[in-house]
Amino acid sequence: MEKLPEINRIADGVYLINEFDGANCYLAVGCEKALLIDCGTGVCDLNAAVRRVTDLPLTVAATHGHVDHIGGAGQFDGVFVRREDCRALNRIQTAVPLRKLFAATSGGMKQRGAGAKDVRRYPGGARLIPFDGFRADLGGKTVEARHTPGHTRGSVAFVDHEDKIVFSGDNVCDALWLHLPGAASVERWLPSARWLYEMSGRYRVFWGHRTPELDREYIGQVVRWGEEILSSNKRNTRLPRFARWPDRPDGILYRTDNIFDD
Ligand SMILES: [Zn+2]
Known part of the structure; x- marks a missing residue:
């Protein structure tokens, strides 16, 4: 069946x-x-x-x-x-x-x-x-895309204004992946994550895997982890190396040659 x-x-x-x-x-x-x-x-x-x-x-x-x-x-x-x-x-x-x-x-x-x-x-x-821009008028519900580069360079979040929900994809979560080909730098991702944190004060946030609804405090923590990666590194390494910050199972995965935008 x-x-x-x-x-x-x-x-x-x-x-x-x-x-x-x-x-x-x-x-x-x-x-x-x-x-x-x-x-x-x-x-x-x-x-x-x-x-x-x-x-x-x-x-x-x-x-x-x-x-x-x-x-x-x-x-x-x-x-x-x-x-x-x-x-x-x-x-x-x-x-x-x-x-x-x-x-x-x-x-x-x-x-x-x-x-x-x-x-x-x-x-x-x-x-x-x-x-480049996306907006769907469904009749009594309007859903708009916001570009949130990070997890991929073309990641977007969809915002449903009537229901006060953001569908955030995989751009902020536990064990966030910023290490795959096609990902933006940590520096470029951070503003997207800050935007989501700001939105989470007024909107519910649903993402792409596991427990679907993201907690505002958790989003804030992932933002802080990103800030720590930027403040503890001065420049990109020349050779790529996979790293995780903080060193715990839900830390951010990134590549040391893709921390900053060159
Ligand atoms: Zn993904």
């Missing part, structure tokens, strides 16, 4: 769709249109899951161009992704081999009984639609 992901309502017309612990996707439903934020790795029929909630015209957009957020793009007509995350590096992340690799190595998915065998093939491939 077809596996369907778990769907939970988090506000009026706003739903969390958990793709088998691979990623948290979000669905905002207005009175005229619906917006799906992130489309997972593509290990289930996410489109069918959306259709259980609404039959309104659907727009799909992604917080960033990583496999667990755009891997399922091929099941939709197209997915809006900020321009910096539509490079060859990101297109590879919609391809079956990388999606299988992610599904095979995701501990969360395994626990939920999903894996590489569930990765679906999309005959038409995936269509990423680059954007």
